[in-house]
Amino acid sequence: MKIDSVILHRLRMELVSPFVTSYGAYTDRETIIVQAIDSDGHVGWGECVAFATPWYTEETVQGAWHMLQQFIIPPLLQQEIKHPHELTQLWSGIKRNAMAKAAVEMAVWDAYAKRQNKPLYQLIGGTRHEIKVGVAIGLQPTIDHYYELIDHYLEQGYERIKVKIKPGQDLSLVAALRERYPQLPLMADANSAYTLEQTEELKQLDPYNLMMIEQPLAADDMIDHAQLQQNLQTPICLDESILHAEDVRKAIQLGSCKVVNVKLGRVGGWNEALRIHQLCRYHHVPLWCGGMLETGIGRAHNMALATLPGFTIPGDISASSRYWQRDIITPEVTVDQGSVRLPDQPGIGYEVDEQYAESLTLDKLVMR
Incomplete structure (x- = not known):
């Protein structure tokens, strides 16, 4: 296949409600949508999940836009590609910038699946056409706000709840939630809010039977995470620390x-995600798919990822309405009895509402 053109769309979408982490509150989501068109007219879609500010990783929307325009897309255009796996080598001279690379790689994989007339999840080896899903809840001002949200999501059928924690908003929160929901599959996400010196604090969470504590320490604290895990009964899940399969091996x-979170954008796209999946399956390490406040395009790719057999824990793949009054895909992603069913159409299986997306567009660039 040859990619004749790539179109970048920078959008801003208002969130249904603010999403609050230990780093701050977000009321809207700026993102880059990548549209790749091959020589036979197949259109693939991808999404760059970098944020406007570098709170999650060093990548930002503005920086990714520059990298896409100047370095990542030019070598792809008019390049003969037999399989999307070849993109890893094509970009081997470009260090890091995983989210920018992933956005284009997603679009190429989508176009390739459409060329093969197969759903993307089947093409990458997915074994389920329906996946169990969970939902993430940002920091809330009162415990009653948590109760209200969790009751609402449980009524919708979500099978696993993740809450954000930070020093001062951890033990009392988890204790209150566990008292009200004694059997609820519950996990906590710290977004690197702790240090090894707070081991005793984190050990106090052990009695509450959490599924895991996600990324308690800094992204580059691999050794400290090992020391912390030795002192905790609760499994540690690594998120920001995992940028590629080599990080998983270490x-x-x-x-x-004891658990690994995979986000396509964070690890650089499908090729690296598939390597991580293979490695974790070999070592019997459970996987789950994280979310990055994606539009329906990124969400559809996440859904395909979560069909792989190693993804045994419900991921952060909520309904479109969890974040958006109106998504940019049709039909929107819906949750039924705690599950999402994957469409049978080729590629990601959803149509992009290009007219609506255009109304949200801040900037657009066509590259040929």
Whole structure:
């Protein structure tokens, strides 16, 4: 296949409600949508999940736009590609910038699946056409706000709840939630809010039977995570620490975690995500798919990822209405009895509402 053109769309979408982490509150989501068109007219879609500010990783929307325009897309255009796996080598001279690379790689994989007339999830080896899903809840001002949200999501059928924690909003929160929901599959996400010096604090969460504590320490604290895991009964899940399969190998060897979160954008796209999946399956390390406040395009790719057999924990793949009054795909993603069913159409299986997306567009660039 040859990619004749790539169109970048920078959008801003208002969130239904603010999403609050230990780093701050977000009321809207700026994102880059990538549209790749091959020589036979197949259109693939991808999404760059970098944020407007570098709170999650060093990548930002503005920086990704520059990298896409100047370095990542030019070598792809008019390049003969037999399989999307070849993109890894094509971009081997470009260090890091995983989210920018992933956005284009997603679009190429989508176009490739459409060329093969197969759903993307089947093409990558997915074994389920329906996946169990969970939902993430940002920091809330009162415990009653948590109760209200969790009751609402449980009524919708979500099978697993993740709450954000930080020092001062951790033990009392988890204790209150566990008292009200004694059997609820519950996990906590710290977004690197702790240090090894707070081990005793984190150990106090052990009695509450959490599924995991996600990324308690800094992204580059692989050794400290290993030391922390030795002192915790609760499994540690690594998120920001895992940028590629080599990080997974080191984490397993060191004992830094017992669970791995995979986000396509964070690891650089499908090729690296598939390597991580293979490695974790070999070592019997459970996986789950994280979310990055994606539009329906990124969400559809996440859904395909979560069909792989190693993804045994419900991921953060909520309905479109969880974040958006109106999504940019049709039909929108819906949750039924705690599950999402994947469409049978080729590629990601959803149509992009290009007219609506255009109304949200801040900037657009066509590259040929």
